[in-house]
Amino acid sequence: MRGPGRRECPRALPDDTLRPPDGPTVLVRGPSPGSPGRPLHRHLMDTVSMPLHLSDLLARTDLRLAVTYDVPPEQLARTIEAATVSDLPTPGKWLQGGELLMTIGLLLPMEPAACRAYVRDAAEGGAACLALGLGQGLPFQEAPEPLVRAAEEAGLPLLTVPDEVPFIAVTKAVFDARADEQRALLHRAFATQRRLTAAAAGDGLLPMLAEWTAATGVDAAVLDPLGRLLATSGPERRTLPAQARELLDRVAARGLRGSASSTAAGQQLEVQPLGARRLRGLLLLTGRPDDAARSVVPGLVALLSLELERRHLSDEPERRRRSALLSELLADEDPSADRARDMLRSVGLTAERVRAVVVEAAGTPGTRTANGAGAAGTGAAGGTADDAAREMAADLALAVPGGLVRVVDGATGPVVEAVVGEEPDVREVLARFAPRCPAGIGPATAPEAVRVSLRQAAGLLAVSRAAGEPAHARQSQASRLLLDLGDGSTLHGYADSVLGPLDLADHGEELIATLAAWLETGGAWDATSRRLGVHRHTVRNRLDKAMELTGRRLDDPDDRFDLWLATRIRRGGAPAAGPGGRPAPPPPGR
Template sequence: MPLHLSDLLARPDLRLSVTYDVPPHLLARTVEAATVSDLLSPGKWLQGGELLMTIGLLLPMEPAACRAYVRDVAEGGAACLALGLGQGLPYQEAPEPLVTAAEEAGLPLLTVPDEVPFIAVTKAVFDARATEQRAALHRAFATQRRLTAAAAGDGLRPMLAEWTAATGVGAAVLDPLGRLLAAGEREPRTPLAQARDLLDRVAAHGLRGSASSTAGGQQLEVQPLGARRLRGLLLLTGRPDDAARSVVPGLVSLLSLELERRHLRDEPERRRRSALLSELLAEEHPAPGRARDMLHSVGLTTERVRGVVVEAASGDGSRTRATGAGSGPAAPEPADGSTAESAESAESAAQEMAADLALAMPGGLVRVVGGTPGGTTNGTASGTTHDIPAGAPDRTPGGPSSPVVEAVVGEDLDIQDVLARFAPGRPAGIGPVTAPEAVRVSLRQAAGLLAVSRASGEPAEARQSQASRLLLDLGDRRTLQGYADTVLSPLDLADHGEELLATLAAWLETGGAWDATSRRLGVHRHTVRNRLDKAMDLTGRRLDDPDDRFDLWLATRIRRGGTPSPGPAGRPTSATPPPTPPER
């Protein structure tokens, strides 16, 4: 237990006394150390929590000077001030100006009698602190033993329950996407939504850091879990004392070991899902019922799915840098790295990425394709297969042996978020949403987008693969800007030109829907019509002419930097220009 000022006053051997009626909350102050100083300004030499003792050799007696002295001591962080009394010392009782100044400042003022030397008070303080530290060490050892015993049980919850019972600090383990795996109590003390930003921040750094904050009056702390890859997150709710704080590294190690064991136990299931995906893709035209039943058997129950292809390693065979799931950038291959070593490194990176993606895709099917020179087949932890199917991606520049990760996921999964977390910076293609029996086609389109993704530096979606999309992504910016200026310059020069441009862009992106444009802009539909009529008069274009309409759409998109404007719910609208003329 911490040493409080009241504990020292209760010791009969010290015979300390208060000089005024000190409030209980001041007597509850923690004493961290004891020191002696007769300086007139000792505050700058204090660290906080000290019992400052003085004989008052230079103590001023003027009220204003006494107040300045006491204020300096209080601002230095002292827990209290003690005045030594006795024969041959400056004071035989506490002087009234000092007592008044201490009471005004809220600083406890004690007296030390003549028969008690300052060294006795100092030894008492440090003996009490040493006893406190020994007790904290014993509590830490006892807690660690309880956690180790719980680790021999089954799962995460016994360890978390023991931790909470021993320390009073809430604990929960979540997967890298922030989904709850286990908690030490029935309900986490802090709703996970309040800790979401903190969890995301730590997950984004992999194993390289922790973070803390406060939410709802509770202190929150997040620690990463895992050995070489991020396997989960530990959320602590509450303020651990010194004993509990010393056990946190042990708790992190035990939980990390359990998550690694769980990862190894899941290997057969990952192999089964990989084999199931190979079986699904082996048939050119699987029956709808059969394809749906195969996906339902692994929990993928959405009516529509999509294919995803990720290039797992660079062309030189270096390991992928999975910032969100890994522990940092991997070292490059040696300068004289052989083909076998390069292939092994690339396939290892693919396996790790596949395991991460399998964890992040509920019900999803994941496999690694390619990776072994000569095309021989050998099983791996992630279910790697080397029978490259029809429509497999062109792996240039990595060559035919460069592995890719293929996945089939539900249409409701935020695949962009998953790729940003577990495959940052890696070329990725995202196929269109299809029925389960047509997922082979979706994967083929996803594979074809890898080259676009390499050029753009971000995942490419099938809906963004039109010629206009490629022009916006890959075209020369000066040429594109000149094109936009040629089409839209009449509006730039007109009165209220910005309103006309915004109305034109919104109308084009809503597919020529007058009511939708009106709602988006917050104006009447007649206002929309009048603005567009004026814009067409200025540009000399016609909205019912397909060529004019496409020119206007492309020009407005270039002005927006190639990205659609936010829709009513804050989501981008479709990148495809409206294909049919409007109804006037």
């Protein structure tokens, strides 16, 4: 028996948030993973979940549904998410979107304007279709013309349900179809998971990524924690989109604690962290997984994480060998240049100049202190300082070319020592794998003199503790340390005492700017005049005036250093860039 009814539910989110994409799922046969091109949905021919469309309901002869006007094909292709019954004059607020809304028209208005308002309310609520029940004892024996016209104008299909078909039969048909769809989704998910598990027994990451893309049509790539590509199922790009790089950096900075997604150039991007206790890599998905594929993502992450952990364990003998090689290199107090270079080349480190890096591991985030207090970190599950040092050493060995890393005992606990080439951005590596850990970076030297670089790097650990960032040995380090560690008021008082006479003079700012430019160019008159856009004679006249006011001499090394340091303090302490982007040292005396 038919009767009015309604669904008692709160107002839902907007229609486009809850409704899946319209249109059928199209499967394309493609080549196997080993052949050129992209394999699409290779395994899903017999497990496809087709959404229920309005045309499917009309094709059901047992329901005997009929359209009341010539409905366009795109409207017949609408997805039906549910079926509900309501005779309310304003049913829209009770809908979630995608419903087949059925009514016997008990309170249906017959005026054209009121019919348009009723249809508009249903459409704005998200109804995919209207259905009017007809029959003896019911208000209507056929669809009223005002309602038909209103539905056609609004682009909302209007069906009729004959007297012999109860509304519950239509509802049951819709929900049976949705249940079949969900079962098919689960079947697809289980089938994909089984194939991924079988691929995990293969050689490396690529079989799993290829199987994933073949089953879902979504490209996948695995990168190391620094964003370097390890394996991909799609086209290998030389550079990643900027938005993908931003997502990778964001997730890598959080370790195992979160994922991220966004849209770039119309493509859905998603990044998932990989690893068990520490971050071992990053999974980048390019595309929009459907519901079945989405349910398999955690399984893919788990299998890829296991593979990266397996690699980590299998690399342990090689890490031990390289650690022993580094100890052998550093134990020789006076190695020959050829022997030192040959030792480095044996591990693929061919740089002409190398530098040493020393990191204190006792304060590594994510480890536990001796009393068991945990610190927030980027993925370590806890352990001793020695465990943390070994994990950090393994990370650094993977991150830097050559992988010459070892763990030794330091004055305050375990210390990680590494030898790297001159080119890698050591600060970026330390920021990723040893955040907030005291670290010293030695100067670049010839391979046979790496012990000197190591000694200087170790000597900078105390400086790094005080500064809260890695300390880098370089020219003008003494003044840099003074600027970093000195009291601000004391430093500015020193600058005022040196430059005060210029502050009081006419055009004092001009004199100070000229003095600073001359000092930063190493006393080069032509370079200073070009930088300031004035004649070199003007530069000489200004500097002569400045020296007269300050009582200093440009040919006195101590005076020049005092002037250089004072101008640097005034400019905030940041060293000016010299040739090659290096900080400019204080100018030498004549």
